[in-house]
Amino acid sequence: MPYEPTHQSTTPTPYGDPILRPAPVQRPVILPAEIPPGVDWVTLPNGVRTLAYTHPSAPPPVAAPVAQPVPAWAKTTALLAPTIGGGIAAAGIGLSYAAPGLIAMSQALWSAAALVVAAVIAVPLLLRGARRAVGGGTGRAGATHITQNITATGLFGRATGTINHR
Numbered sequence: 001m002p003y004e005p006t007h008q009s010t011t012p013t014p015y016g017d018p019i020l021r022p023a024p025v026q027r028p029v030i031l032p033a034e035i036p037p038g039v040d041w042v043t044l045p046n047g048v049r050t051l052a053y054t055h056p057s058a059p060p061p062v063a064a065p066v067a068q069p070v071p072a073w074a075k076t077t078a079l080l081a082p083t084i085g086g087g088i089a090a091a092g093i094g095l096s097y098a099a100p101g102l103i104a105m106s107q108a109l110w111s112a113a114a115l116v117v118a119a120v121i122a123v124p125l126l127l128r129g130a131r132r133a134v135g136g137g138t139g140r141a142g143a144t145h146i147t148q149n150i151t152a153t154g155l156f157g158r159a160t161g162t163i164n165h166r
Contacts (some may be wrong), residue, residue: 035051042052095102131143150161 038053039051040054043049145166147164152159
């Protein structure tokens with residue numbers, strides 16, 4: 001069916017022409033034999049009553065969640081976390097108080113190590129100097145030297161030798 005304007009508005013357009021609008025049409029109301037669930041009569045903002053899908057007025061009851069017991073490992077962790085954190089904090093505070101003593105101890109350890117190295121080097125030099133001093137400076141050695149000259153013929157032959165004390 002083609003559009004036929006049957007009603008004119010007196011409101012002119014910006015160009016001076018009137019706006020042509022269709023005449024209101026009365027539509028017959030067709031009701032279903034049985035209204036399905038979720039469909040109800042509603043009043044629209046312009047005052048027209050019609051059938052429409054609606055939400056139920058009260059939401060269906062939601063089952064309350066069942067409280068689960070807290071696992072033992074979670075309780076243990078929750079109790080240990082602040083304890084461990086407090087222990088770490090106490091250790092940090094203790095180290096800050098002990099830092100000057102630790103620095104002094106490390107310097108003392110380095111001094112002890114230097115003393116040991118000096119002793120290892122100096123003691124043999126002092127002993128060598130003391131041996132020379134015992135000889136009296138006459139050129140003779142303070143210790144007796146023993147030399148052996150041994151000769152033998154064959155694997156099971158008789159050995160002969162000389163021992164010299166100087």
